[in-house]
Amino acid sequence: MTFKIVLSGISGRIRSQVLHQALRSPTITSVIALSRRPFPDLEGHDKLEVVVVENFMRYPEEILAKLSGADGCVWYMTTTSGDLVLEVEYPKAFAKAFASMMTNDGRRFRYVHISGAMVERDQSRTLRLKGSMRKIKEGHISMAAVESYTGGSWETIIARPGMVVQRGSLAGETSMMVAGSSGSFIRSDQLALALLDAVVHGSGELLLPLVLLQRGQKLMREAGETQE
Template sequence: MKVILTGATGFIGGEILTQCLDHPSITSLVVLSRRPIESLSSHLKAKVIIMEDFKSYPEPVVREISDADACIWAMGTYDGNHQVEVEYPIAFAKAMMQERRGGKFRYVHLGGAFTVEDQDKTLWFMPTARRGRGLGEFIMRNFAKENGCEERWETIVMRPSGVLKKDRFMFLNPAIVDTIGFIRSDECAASMIDVALNGSTEGVWQNSAMVAKGRTLLEQ
Protein backbone atom coordinates (compact mmCIF):
# COMPACT_ATOMS: atom_id res chain seq x y z
CA MET A 1 0.00 0.00 0.00
CA LYS A 2 1.00 3.59 -0.58
CA VAL A 3 0.63 5.75 2.52
CA ILE A 4 1.01 9.49 3.10
CA LEU A 5 2.32 10.78 6.43
CA THR A 6 2.40 14.27 7.93
CA GLY A 7 3.96 15.33 11.21
CA ALA A 8 6.85 12.90 10.77
CA THR A 9 9.32 15.13 12.61
CA GLY A 10 7.14 15.28 15.72
CA PHE A 11 7.12 13.05 18.79
CA ILE A 12 4.25 10.79 17.76
CA GLY A 13 4.79 11.22 14.03
CA GLY A 14 8.40 10.12 14.37
CA GLU A 15 7.34 6.80 15.87
CA ILE A 16 4.71 6.39 13.15
CA LEU A 17 7.42 7.03 10.56
CA THR A 18 9.70 4.37 12.05
CA GLN A 19 6.97 1.75 12.12
CA CYS A 20 5.76 2.61 8.61
CA LEU A 21 9.24 2.07 7.22
CA ASP A 22 9.39 -1.35 8.88
CA HIS A 23 5.85 -2.44 7.98
CA PRO A 24 5.81 -5.03 5.17
CA SER A 25 2.35 -3.98 3.94
CA ILE A 26 3.51 -0.43 3.24
CA THR A 27 5.40 -0.50 -0.04
CA SER A 28 5.57 3.27 -0.58
CA LEU A 29 5.60 6.10 1.96
CA VAL A 30 5.20 9.75 0.98
CA VAL A 31 6.15 12.16 3.75
CA LEU A 32 4.87 15.73 3.52
CA SER A 33 7.29 17.91 5.46
CA ARG A 34 8.39 21.52 5.77
CA ARG A 35 12.03 20.50 5.82
CA PRO A 36 14.22 17.66 4.53
CA ILE A 37 14.54 14.51 6.63
CA GLU A 38 18.14 13.40 6.27
CA SER A 39 17.51 9.84 7.43
CA LEU A 40 15.16 9.31 4.48
CA SER A 41 17.37 10.77 1.76
CA SER A 42 18.33 7.36 0.40
CA HIS A 43 15.52 5.18 1.72
CA LEU A 44 14.02 3.06 -1.05
CA LYS A 45 10.51 3.01 0.40
CA ALA A 46 10.15 6.67 1.37
CA LYS A 47 9.89 9.93 -0.53
CA VAL A 48 9.88 13.32 1.18
CA ILE A 49 7.97 16.16 -0.45
CA ILE A 50 8.92 19.58 0.87
CA MET A 51 5.81 21.67 1.47
CA GLU A 52 6.33 25.43 1.48
CA ASP A 53 2.65 25.96 2.29
CA PHE A 54 0.33 23.22 3.57
CA LYS A 55 -2.63 25.18 2.22
CA SER A 56 -1.38 24.93 -1.37
CA TYR A 57 -0.79 21.75 -3.37
CA PRO A 58 0.94 22.33 -6.73
CA GLU A 59 0.03 19.99 -9.57
CA PRO A 60 3.23 17.89 -9.28
CA VAL A 61 2.45 17.23 -5.61
CA VAL A 62 -1.15 16.30 -6.38
CA ARG A 63 0.02 13.83 -9.01
CA GLU A 64 2.43 12.27 -6.54
CA ILE A 65 -0.13 11.72 -3.79
CA SER A 66 -3.41 11.15 -5.67
CA ASP A 67 -2.88 7.40 -6.06
CA ALA A 68 -2.15 6.78 -2.36
CA ASP A 69 -4.36 4.41 -0.40
CA ALA A 70 -4.30 6.15 2.97
CA CYS A 71 -2.99 9.08 4.97
CA ILE A 72 -1.95 9.30 8.60
CA TRP A 73 -2.31 12.94 9.59
CA ALA A 74 -0.10 13.34 12.66
CA MET A 75 0.32 17.09 12.43
CA GLY A 76 -1.10 19.13 15.28
CA THR A 77 -0.52 21.88 17.81
CA TYR A 78 -0.76 22.33 21.56
CA ASP A 79 -2.59 25.64 21.28
CA GLY A 80 -5.34 24.78 18.79
CA ASN A 81 -3.90 26.93 15.99
CA HIS A 82 -6.73 27.29 13.45
CA GLN A 83 -4.49 27.24 10.41
CA VAL A 84 -2.77 23.99 11.39
CA GLU A 85 -5.76 22.22 12.92
CA VAL A 86 -8.40 23.19 10.36
CA GLU A 87 -7.05 24.84 7.23
CA TYR A 88 -4.18 22.44 6.57
CA PRO A 89 -6.14 19.17 6.71
CA ILE A 90 -9.06 20.54 4.70
CA ALA A 91 -6.65 21.81 2.01
CA PHE A 92 -5.07 18.35 1.85
CA ALA A 93 -8.44 16.63 1.55
CA LYS A 94 -9.58 18.88 -1.28
CA ALA A 95 -6.29 18.38 -3.12
CA MET A 96 -6.60 14.60 -2.80
CA MET A 97 -10.14 14.51 -4.16
CA GLN A 98 -9.20 16.86 -7.01
CA GLU A 99 -7.44 14.15 -9.03
CA ARG A 100 -8.45 10.90 -7.35
CA ARG A 101 -10.35 8.54 -9.62
CA GLY A 102 -10.73 5.10 -8.06
CA GLY A 103 -10.94 3.41 -4.68
CA LYS A 104 -11.87 4.79 -1.29
CA PHE A 105 -9.17 6.86 0.39
CA ARG A 106 -8.69 6.33 4.11
CA TYR A 107 -7.72 9.35 6.21
CA VAL A 108 -6.58 8.71 9.80
CA HIS A 109 -6.54 11.89 11.89
CA LEU A 110 -4.55 12.25 15.11
CA GLY A 111 -6.80 14.05 17.56
CA GLY A 112 -6.78 14.05 21.34
CA ALA A 113 -8.70 12.65 24.29
CA PHE A 114 -9.75 16.07 25.57
CA THR A 115 -10.72 17.71 22.30
CA VAL A 116 -14.21 19.17 22.08
CA GLU A 117 -16.12 19.50 18.83
CA ASP A 118 -18.89 21.66 20.33
CA GLN A 119 -17.48 25.17 19.88
CA ASP A 120 -20.00 26.68 22.30
CA LYS A 121 -19.32 24.35 25.21
CA THR A 122 -17.98 26.00 28.37
CA LEU A 123 -14.49 24.70 29.17
CA TRP A 124 -12.47 25.35 32.31
CA PHE A 125 -8.99 24.39 31.13
CA MET A 126 -7.18 24.83 27.80
CA PRO A 127 -10.38 25.99 26.05
CA THR A 128 -8.73 27.39 22.90
CA ALA A 129 -6.59 24.31 22.30
CA ARG A 130 -9.40 21.84 22.94
CA ARG A 131 -11.90 23.69 20.75
CA GLY A 132 -9.35 24.26 17.99
CA ARG A 133 -8.38 20.63 17.72
CA GLY A 134 -11.99 19.57 18.14
CA LEU A 135 -13.09 21.77 15.25
CA GLY A 136 -10.47 20.14 13.03
CA GLU A 137 -11.74 16.70 14.01
CA PHE A 138 -15.35 17.68 13.36
CA ILE A 139 -14.67 19.16 9.93
CA MET A 140 -12.62 16.17 8.81
CA ARG A 141 -15.14 13.64 10.14
CA ASN A 142 -17.79 15.36 8.05
CA PHE A 143 -15.65 16.10 5.00
CA ALA A 144 -16.99 13.24 2.86
CA LYS A 145 -20.63 14.08 3.55
CA GLU A 146 -20.18 17.81 3.03
CA ASN A 147 -18.31 17.32 -0.25
CA GLY A 148 -20.35 14.49 -1.73
CA CYS A 149 -17.51 11.98 -1.76
CA GLU A 150 -18.65 9.36 0.75
CA GLU A 151 -17.85 6.60 -1.74
CA ARG A 152 -14.29 7.87 -2.16
CA TRP A 153 -13.29 9.21 1.27
CA GLU A 154 -13.28 7.78 4.80
CA THR A 155 -12.16 9.60 7.95
CA ILE A 156 -11.17 7.88 11.18
CA VAL A 157 -10.23 10.00 14.20
CA MET A 158 -7.84 8.65 16.83
CA ARG A 159 -7.94 10.21 20.30
CA PRO A 160 -4.97 9.22 22.46
CA SER A 161 -4.62 10.61 25.96
CA GLY A 162 -1.24 11.29 27.56
CA VAL A 163 1.40 9.81 25.24
CA LEU A 164 4.57 8.44 26.84
CA LYS A 165 7.85 7.75 25.07
CA LYS A 166 8.00 4.03 24.43
CA ASP A 167 11.29 3.54 26.29
CA ARG A 168 10.36 5.66 29.30
CA PHE A 169 8.45 4.72 32.45
CA MET A 170 8.96 1.05 31.67
CA PHE A 171 8.96 0.42 35.41
CA LEU A 172 5.27 1.28 35.59
CA ASN A 173 2.87 -1.63 35.74
CA PRO A 174 0.64 -1.66 32.61
CA ALA A 175 -2.42 -1.72 34.87
CA ILE A 176 -1.29 1.54 36.48
CA VAL A 177 -0.64 3.13 33.09
CA ASP A 178 -4.10 2.06 31.93
CA THR A 179 -5.74 3.43 35.08
CA ILE A 180 -4.07 6.81 34.69
CA GLY A 181 -5.02 6.87 31.02
CA PHE A 182 -1.64 6.97 29.30
CA ILE A 183 -0.58 5.35 26.05
CA ARG A 184 2.95 4.59 24.87
CA SER A 185 4.07 6.18 21.62
CA ASP A 186 4.66 2.79 19.99
CA GLU A 187 1.15 1.63 20.94
CA CYS A 188 -0.31 4.85 19.54
CA ALA A 189 1.61 4.49 16.28
CA ALA A 190 0.83 0.79 15.84
CA SER A 191 -2.91 1.32 16.29
CA MET A 192 -3.00 4.23 13.83
CA ILE A 193 -1.05 2.34 11.17
CA ASP A 194 -3.28 -0.70 11.54
CA VAL A 195 -6.41 1.42 11.07
CA ALA A 196 -4.87 3.14 8.04
CA LEU A 197 -4.10 -0.21 6.43
CA ASN A 198 -7.13 -2.24 7.43
CA GLY A 199 -9.89 0.26 8.11
CA SER A 200 -12.29 0.34 11.04
CA THR A 201 -15.98 -0.02 11.77
CA GLU A 202 -15.56 2.80 14.30
CA GLY A 203 -15.21 6.37 13.13
CA VAL A 204 -13.61 7.49 16.39
CA TRP A 205 -11.10 5.57 18.51
CA GLN A 206 -10.67 6.47 22.16
CA ASN A 207 -7.47 5.98 24.16
CA SER A 208 -8.40 2.65 25.77
CA ALA A 209 -9.16 1.04 22.40
CA MET A 210 -5.90 2.38 20.96
CA VAL A 211 -3.91 0.95 23.87
CA ALA A 212 -5.54 -2.47 23.53
CA LYS A 213 -5.03 -2.62 19.76
CA GLY A 214 -1.49 -1.26 19.87
CA ARG A 215 -0.42 -3.59 22.66
CA THR A 216 -1.83 -6.62 20.83
CA LEU A 217 -0.06 -5.70 17.60
CA LEU A 218 3.28 -5.14 19.30
CA GLU A 219 3.09 -8.49 21.06
CA GLN A 220 2.67 -10.38 17.78
Protein backbone atom coordinates in the same frame (compact mmCIF):
# COMPACT_ATOMS: atom_id res chain seq x y z
CA MET B 1 -0.81 -5.97 -3.20
CA THR B 2 0.52 -2.43 -2.81
CA PHE B 3 -0.38 0.12 -0.17
CA LYS B 4 0.73 3.73 -0.45
CA ILE B 5 0.47 5.97 2.61
CA VAL B 6 0.87 9.71 3.18
CA LEU B 7 2.32 11.07 6.44
CA SER B 8 2.12 14.74 7.45
CA GLY B 9 5.55 15.34 8.87
CA ILE B 10 8.18 12.93 10.13
CA SER B 11 10.07 14.96 12.73
CA GLY B 12 9.38 14.70 16.44
CA ARG B 13 9.17 11.72 18.76
CA ILE B 14 5.70 10.51 17.77
CA ARG B 15 5.70 11.20 14.04
CA SER B 16 9.13 9.66 13.61
CA GLN B 17 7.83 6.50 15.30
CA VAL B 18 4.90 6.37 12.86
CA LEU B 19 7.41 6.65 10.02
CA HIS B 20 9.61 3.95 11.56
CA GLN B 21 6.73 1.50 11.88
CA ALA B 22 5.45 2.31 8.38
CA LEU B 23 8.85 1.54 6.87
CA ARG B 24 8.98 -1.74 8.82
CA SER B 25 5.53 -2.84 7.72
CA PRO B 26 5.47 -5.44 4.93
CA THR B 27 1.95 -4.30 4.04
CA ILE B 28 2.90 -0.68 3.37
CA THR B 29 4.89 -0.54 0.16
CA SER B 30 5.26 3.21 -0.33
CA VAL B 31 5.49 6.16 2.07
CA ILE B 32 5.11 9.79 1.03
CA ALA B 33 6.16 12.12 3.86
CA LEU B 34 5.06 15.75 3.59
CA SER B 35 7.63 17.94 5.29
CA ARG B 36 8.65 21.57 5.56
CA ARG B 37 12.29 20.61 5.08
CA PRO B 38 14.32 17.87 3.44
CA PHE B 39 15.86 14.98 5.40
CA PRO B 40 19.14 14.07 3.68
CA ASP B 41 19.77 11.20 6.11
CA LEU B 42 16.61 9.47 4.86
CA GLU B 43 17.45 9.73 1.16
CA GLY B 44 17.84 6.43 -0.62
CA HIS B 45 15.25 4.47 1.32
CA ASP B 46 13.43 2.37 -1.26
CA LYS B 47 9.98 2.84 0.35
CA LEU B 48 10.20 6.50 1.33
CA GLU B 49 9.95 9.79 -0.53
CA VAL B 50 10.14 13.04 1.43
CA VAL B 51 8.16 15.76 -0.34
CA VAL B 52 8.96 19.31 0.75
CA VAL B 53 5.83 21.44 1.10
CA GLU B 54 6.50 25.16 1.35
CA ASN B 55 2.89 26.06 2.12
CA PHE B 56 0.47 23.50 3.58
CA MET B 57 -2.42 25.55 2.23
CA ARG B 58 -1.41 24.90 -1.38
CA TYR B 59 -0.64 21.74 -3.32
CA PRO B 60 0.80 22.39 -6.78
CA GLU B 61 0.52 19.84 -9.55
CA GLU B 62 3.97 18.38 -8.96
CA ILE B 63 3.07 17.51 -5.35
CA LEU B 64 -0.36 16.16 -6.29
CA ALA B 65 1.35 13.89 -8.81
CA LYS B 66 3.41 12.36 -6.00
CA LEU B 67 0.28 11.88 -3.86
CA SER B 68 -1.63 10.24 -6.68
CA GLY B 69 -2.70 6.68 -5.96
CA ALA B 70 -2.31 6.94 -2.19
CA ASP B 71 -4.52 4.57 -0.19
CA GLY B 72 -4.45 6.36 3.14
CA CYS B 73 -3.01 9.11 5.31
CA VAL B 74 -1.99 9.65 8.92
CA TRP B 75 -2.36 13.37 9.65
CA TYR B 76 -0.38 14.14 12.78
CA MET B 77 0.02 17.89 12.67
CA THR B 78 -1.04 19.36 16.00
CA THR B 79 -0.03 21.71 18.80
CA THR B 80 -0.93 22.23 22.45
CA SER B 81 -1.85 25.87 21.77
CA GLY B 82 -4.83 25.27 19.49
CA ASP B 83 -3.53 26.95 16.31
CA LEU B 84 -6.60 27.39 14.09
CA VAL B 85 -4.64 27.39 10.83
CA LEU B 86 -2.53 24.36 11.69
CA GLU B 87 -5.32 22.36 13.39
CA VAL B 88 -8.15 23.08 10.95
CA GLU B 89 -7.12 24.90 7.78
CA TYR B 90 -4.10 22.74 6.91
CA PRO B 91 -5.96 19.41 7.00
CA LYS B 92 -8.92 20.93 5.12
CA ALA B 93 -6.56 22.20 2.41
CA PHE B 94 -4.98 18.76 2.08
CA ALA B 95 -8.38 17.06 1.93
CA LYS B 96 -9.69 19.45 -0.71
CA ALA B 97 -6.58 19.12 -2.86
CA PHE B 98 -6.40 15.33 -2.63
CA ALA B 99 -10.13 14.81 -3.11
CA SER B 100 -10.02 16.85 -6.32
CA MET B 101 -8.04 14.10 -8.05
CA MET B 102 -9.82 11.08 -6.57
CA THR B 103 -11.62 8.76 -8.96
CA ASN B 104 -14.56 6.49 -8.29
CA ASP B 105 -12.61 3.28 -8.82
CA GLY B 106 -14.07 1.44 -5.84
CA ARG B 107 -11.11 2.07 -3.55
CA ARG B 108 -11.59 3.78 -0.19
CA PHE B 109 -9.09 6.39 0.96
CA ARG B 110 -8.71 6.29 4.75
CA TYR B 111 -7.69 9.51 6.45
CA VAL B 112 -6.67 9.12 10.10
CA HIS B 113 -6.71 12.42 11.98
CA ILE B 114 -4.98 12.59 15.36
CA SER B 115 -6.70 14.82 17.86
CA GLY B 116 -6.62 14.61 21.67
CA ALA B 117 -8.34 12.75 24.47
CA MET B 118 -9.97 15.91 25.88
CA VAL B 119 -11.26 17.55 22.69
CA GLU B 120 -14.84 18.75 22.67
CA ARG B 121 -17.18 17.94 19.77
CA ASP B 122 -19.98 20.21 21.05
CA GLN B 123 -18.80 23.65 19.86
CA SER B 124 -21.49 25.42 21.93
CA ARG B 125 -20.43 23.94 25.24
CA THR B 126 -18.69 26.16 27.80
CA LEU B 127 -15.38 24.69 28.96
CA ARG B 128 -13.26 25.94 31.85
CA LEU B 129 -9.98 24.23 30.99
CA LYS B 130 -8.37 25.20 27.66
CA GLY B 131 -11.81 25.49 26.07
CA SER B 132 -10.85 27.22 22.81
CA MET B 133 -7.99 24.80 22.14
CA ARG B 134 -10.14 21.73 22.82
CA LYS B 135 -12.84 23.00 20.46
CA ILE B 136 -10.40 23.92 17.69
CA LYS B 137 -8.92 20.43 17.79
CA GLU B 138 -12.33 19.01 16.93
CA GLY B 139 -12.67 21.37 13.97
CA HIS B 140 -11.69 18.56 11.64
CA ILE B 141 -15.25 17.21 11.80
CA SER B 142 -15.73 19.39 8.71
CA MET B 143 -14.03 16.50 6.88
CA ALA B 144 -17.53 15.06 6.60
CA ALA B 145 -18.06 17.45 3.70
CA VAL B 146 -15.17 15.80 1.87
CA GLU B 147 -16.79 12.40 2.31
CA SER B 148 -19.99 13.67 0.74
CA TYR B 149 -18.51 15.04 -2.47
CA THR B 150 -16.17 12.12 -3.07
CA GLY B 151 -19.07 9.72 -3.36
CA GLY B 152 -18.11 7.84 -0.21
CA SER B 153 -14.56 7.12 -1.39
CA TRP B 154 -13.07 9.13 1.49
CA GLU B 155 -13.27 7.79 5.05
CA THR B 156 -12.28 9.92 8.04
CA ILE B 157 -11.09 8.08 11.16
CA ILE B 158 -10.62 10.10 14.35
CA ALA B 159 -7.93 9.08 16.85
CA ARG B 160 -7.81 10.61 20.33
CA PRO B 161 -4.80 9.19 22.17
CA GLY B 162 -4.07 9.90 25.81
CA MET B 163 -0.63 11.02 26.94
CA VAL B 164 2.05 9.57 24.67
CA VAL B 165 5.25 8.40 26.36
CA GLN B 166 8.54 7.09 25.10
CA ARG B 167 9.47 3.45 25.46
CA GLY B 168 12.35 2.96 27.86
CA SER B 169 12.10 6.34 29.57
CA LEU B 170 11.79 6.22 33.35
CA ALA B 171 8.94 8.74 33.46
CA GLY B 172 7.13 7.04 30.59
CA GLU B 173 7.39 3.52 31.95
CA THR B 174 6.36 4.70 35.44
CA SER B 175 3.31 6.45 33.99
CA MET B 176 2.33 3.32 32.07
CA MET B 177 2.68 1.23 35.21
CA VAL B 178 0.55 3.58 37.32
CA ALA B 179 -2.13 4.06 34.64
CA GLY B 180 -2.28 0.34 33.88
CA SER B 181 -4.81 -0.58 31.21
CA SER B 182 -6.86 2.62 31.51
CA GLY B 183 -5.56 4.05 28.24
CA SER B 184 -4.57 7.33 29.92
CA PHE B 185 -1.01 6.73 28.72
CA ILE B 186 0.24 4.97 25.60
CA ARG B 187 3.74 4.31 24.30
CA SER B 188 4.65 5.94 21.00
CA ASP B 189 5.40 2.58 19.34
CA GLN B 190 2.03 1.17 20.41
CA LEU B 191 0.24 4.27 19.13
CA ALA B 192 2.07 4.16 15.80
CA LEU B 193 1.07 0.54 15.22
CA ALA B 194 -2.57 1.28 16.10
CA LEU B 195 -2.75 4.26 13.75
CA LEU B 196 -1.21 2.40 10.82
CA ASP B 197 -3.49 -0.57 11.41
CA ALA B 198 -6.49 1.77 11.24
CA VAL B 199 -5.26 3.21 7.94
CA VAL B 200 -4.74 -0.21 6.37
CA HIS B 201 -7.74 -2.08 7.78
CA GLY B 202 -10.15 0.67 8.79
CA SER B 203 -11.96 1.20 12.06
CA GLY B 204 -15.63 0.97 12.86
CA GLU B 205 -15.29 3.09 15.98
CA LEU B 206 -13.85 6.31 17.30
CA LEU B 207 -10.27 5.57 18.35
CA LEU B 208 -10.41 6.64 21.99
CA PRO B 209 -7.41 6.22 24.35
CA LEU B 210 -8.34 2.75 25.62
CA VAL B 211 -9.12 1.48 22.11
CA LEU B 212 -5.77 2.71 20.83
CA LEU B 213 -3.87 1.17 23.75
CA GLN B 214 -5.55 -2.22 23.39
CA ARG B 215 -5.08 -2.19 19.63
CA GLY B 216 -1.42 -1.24 19.90
CA GLN B 217 -0.70 -3.88 22.55
CA LYS B 218 -2.47 -6.57 20.53
CA LEU B 219 -0.47 -5.71 17.41
CA MET B 220 2.79 -5.85 19.35
CA ARG B 221 1.90 -9.29 20.71
CA GLU B 222 1.02 -10.53 17.23
CA ALA B 223 4.36 -9.26 15.95
CA GLY B 224 6.12 -11.11 18.76
CA GLU B 225 7.45 -7.92 20.31
CA THR B 226 7.79 -7.49 24.04
CA GLN B 227 5.54 -5.07 25.89
CA GLU B 228 8.29 -4.31 28.38
